[in-house]
Amino acid sequence: MNFDPFGVDRHHEEVRRRIADGQHGLAQSVVGDVLVSYEVGKSITHGPVLDRSIQSILDEMILDVARGEGIAGPETFARSRVQFAIEDRREYPKHWAKKHAEADLLQKFYLQGRGGSYLR
DSSP states (O other): OOOOTTOHHHHHHHHHHHHHTTOSSEEEEEETTEEEEEETTTEEEESSOOSSOHHHHHHHHHHHHHHTSSEEOTTOBOHHHHHHHHHHHHTSOTTOHHHHHHHHHHIIIIISSGGGGGBO
């Protein structure tokens, strides 16, 4: 059994279960090799301290869910945040093909596809 003095592993398991049960406002993804759980209006929980801002963690989670690398419940991400992420990536010069591909993915998944249920 792993040593988990702060209950982080139990918390991540609980969030995963709640997402599977269809609860709103939850997401989970691996960001920078660290498992991260997000709960709207409450917190972002992770193991070792990440050297990133809350917004950059959330942006990575939004992208991970669109890629199928993260999980989320309905009405988790703000529509305005996803729209900002798309617009921000489109501002990069055209030779930044990866950023433009991410913008296309986010657009197709969240605004035109099945990912719309993850928006609030």
